[in-house]
Amino acid sequence: MTDYMIRATAANDAIRAFAATTRQMVEDARLAHDTTPVCTAALGRLLTGGVMIGSMLKEDRALVTLQIHGDGPAGGLTVTADSHFHAKGYVNDPHVQLPLKPNGKLDVSGAVGRGTMTVIRDLGLKEPYVGTIDMPSGEIAEDLTYYFAESEQVPSSVGLGVLVDRDWSVKQAGGFIIQLLPETPDEVIDSLEKKLASVSSVTTMLEAGMTPEDILQELLGEFGFEVMEKNEVSYYCGCSAERIEKALISIGPKDIQEMIDGGEPIEVGCQFCAKKYRFDIPDLKRIYDIQIRSKR
Ligand SMILES: [Zn+2]
Known part of the structure; x- marks a missing residue:
């Protein structure tokens, strides 16, 4: 498997951790949406975070949607992930180009801007769980860290990175989420904070050839970590003509009549996924009939 994520525990189950390598998933997103480097980085970070958060859902048909509404030129981003290691997403304007930041990195917060991040966890119950935060940075990893603390009261550290090559293809992508459970001893928290402050960025670690296992070894090795699960992750949409038809049915008979x-x-x-679905006149008439019948 090229892309995968691991779930691990450390410090006698007081820490839970996730790490992923997602180069192909982010490359598939780039190809689907023709994203510019800064949008590839923004979407890739959100996809990588999303697929790890999706894996935290236990219900079979659960979904998590991460929505960013920012005032930057990208406009906003949406990622949806399921509990089976699939994620998909898009950027409102995928063609934004911005100069690199002084440190040579892609200006993700410049593209995203200031605004809100909303996390919708749909567990298949009547009402989904919705949490919204004001994004402190627009760099996405920091925003997710803040979301976990504010909205779920789980102290976390999130690292996400996407490295885009000169030809705009994705060279590296991946990330980690480390979460402290309430019983984590203070001395573990102190040394973990020191460790997190000292390690290099996710993309630097991936470029050095480190695997998700190596990354967690680097971060959590001193606390005795154990990998519980390893799963392939992928960009997967799951759309179908049937689903698109349902969406058309919902827009109302007047618009269909016009078509x-x-x-x-x-x-x-x-x-x-940018896949195109064609509806001929007989299909549209059939949809119209369904709309009229359902109105009676
Ligand atoms: Zn699709």
Whole structure:
């Protein structure tokens, strides 16, 4: 498997940790949306965080959606992940280009801007759990760290990184989430904080050839960590003509009638994977009939 994530525990189960390598997943997102480097980095970080958060969901059909509404030129980002190590997402404007920051890094916070991050956990119950924070940085990892502390009351450290090559392909992508459970002893917290402050960035570690296991060994080795699970992760949409048709049905008979009157087949693109679905006039008439019948 090229892309995978691990789940681990450390310090006698007082710490839970996740680490992932997601180069192919982020490259697939880039190819689907034709993202510029700064948008590849922003979306790749959110996808990597999302797939790890999705894996925390225990319910079979659970979904987590991460929505960023920012005032930067990218406009906003959406990522949805399931509990089976799949994630998908898009950037409102995937073609934003910005100069590099003085430190040579892609200016993700410049593209995202100031705004909010909303995390929607849909566990298949009547109401989803929704938490919204004001993003402290727009760099995404810090924002997720803040989300966990504020909205879920779980002290966490999130590291996410995407390295884009000169030809705009994804060279490295990955990340980690480390969470402290309430019983974590103070001395463990102190030494973990020192450790986190001293390690290099996720992309530097990945570029040095480190695997997710190596990254957690580096961060948590002194606390005795144990890998509990290892799973392949991937960019996966799961859209179908049926689902797109449902979306068309929901837009109302007046609009469908206009499309029928237009006399041309229509093409609907999936937001997440850019796959195109074509609806001919007989399909549109069938959809219209369904709408009219359901109104009676
Ligand atoms: Zn799709």
